[in-house]
Amino acid sequence: MAYSSEKLSEEKVFKDPVHRYIHVQDRLIWDLIGTREFQRLRRIKQLGTTYLTFHGAEHSRFNHSLGVYEIVRRISDDVFKGRKEWNDDDRLLALCAALLHDLGHGPFSHSFEKVFNLDHENFTKEIILGDTQVNKVLQRAGEDFPRKVEEIIAKTSKNKLVVSLISSQIDADRMDYLQRDAYFTGVSYGHFDMERILRVMRPREDQVVIKQSGMHAVEDYIMSRYQMYWQVYFHPVTRSAEVILTKILHRAKDLYEANYKFKHEPIHFYSLFKGEMTVNDYIKLDEAIILYYFQMWQEEEDDILRDLACRFLDRNLFKYTEFDPAKEYKKLTQLSELFEKAGIDPEYYLVVDSSSDLPYDFYRPGEEEERLPIHLQLKNGDIRELSRESSIVDAISGKRRTDHKLYYPANVIYDDRNHPQIKRQIRELLELE
DSSP: OOGGGOEEEEEEEEEETTTEEEEEEEHHHHHHHTSHHHHGGGGSBTTGGGGGTSTTOOOBHHHHHHHHHHHHHHIIIIISTTOTTSOGGGHHHHHHHHHHTTTTOOTTHHHHHHHHTOOHHHHHHHHHHSSSHHHHHHHTTOTTHHHHHHHHHHTOOSOHHHHHHHSSSSOHHHHHHHHHHHHHHTOSTTOOOHHHHHHTEEEOSSSEEEEGGGHHHHHHHHHHHHHHIIIIITOHHHHHHHHHHHHHHHHHHHHHHTTOOOSSOOGGGHHHHTTOOOHHHHHHOOHHHHHHHHHHHTTOSOHHHHHHHHHHHHTOOOEEEEOOTTTOHHHHHHHHHHHHHTTOOHHHHOEEEEEEEOOOOOOOTTOSSOOOOOEEEOTTSOEEEHHHHOHHHHHHTTOOEEEEEEEEOHHHHTOTTSOHHHHHHHHHHTTOO
């Protein structure tokens, strides 16, 4: 029997709080789950620093990846199977891409990427195509199979239908993380009727479409997404933790470049600091490693690194105030000058953070991110873009919302033992008194 069609002698089942059960029948999928690169995802949190805001948000990229796989398995085995627009030969390709789509995420992913100018998608590609256990498993399904999987994840494949299952404005990735993140954070916003959406999905030549009768379930999904972004993903306390995390990594990098002598050598960071990170180095990095160094850095001679590490681990986060960079840039300049006079380095302790989201948009050629619209299939078989039929979606379509906050260490600027007059001026500018 060909490896790509080989089934396990007995189906494996994962208990899951979101989907109840995750079913694995294919030998290839089971072998991929067992690779060191996939098991590493157990040690990467799905929501980064969000656990400091919502204490239940301890779930991992491993949980989420299995969930995306399960949704695609249900679509391919239960919803699309036997439909003339769906090629059953694409089933395993779709399942592998779903399972491996987040393979390249690093510890505290987005903050980590910003500081070291990394892209998790590049590492996903390198893990799938490089000298790894994942690649060896995929190779057994065909010499060109790893490349096909990578192209689906990278959205460069000509098989647009399978790409849209993994990456579109209504895909298995989003359907899992919205529900999973809502479950683990304890909020009610991310819940929607996924069962209904799956039942009304239909394959077309180049993307998944939704039967018109399922429009209201899709409206609910889009509003759930909108609420989750602003109530959970962009929560100002989470962003404060991300600001401090980012500044810790920046400080460690700056000290390394200044030939600072660390008490405890950050050997796991050397290839990052030098910009020479290999896939093997990357796979060894996880959040336990990062937090270990933060523990060590609490004892460093450098005041800034020591303070920031303590703040992150003890959850002594920065406070924030609303801030409009376009209108208040002069205030930011004044505050920076006052911080310096008070002996507080504004580079690390006065930070503007912005979050921006576009909840739904129809396709606009030339945009930085191509956003394929959600299409409804009318009763007569015609296809119509969602916002043309839904007044709810039309109301938010194309409307980008941006939020700016200014973060600062409140305990320091309220401490009048040093520079009391300057700190009073800082508080007045921040409208704290």
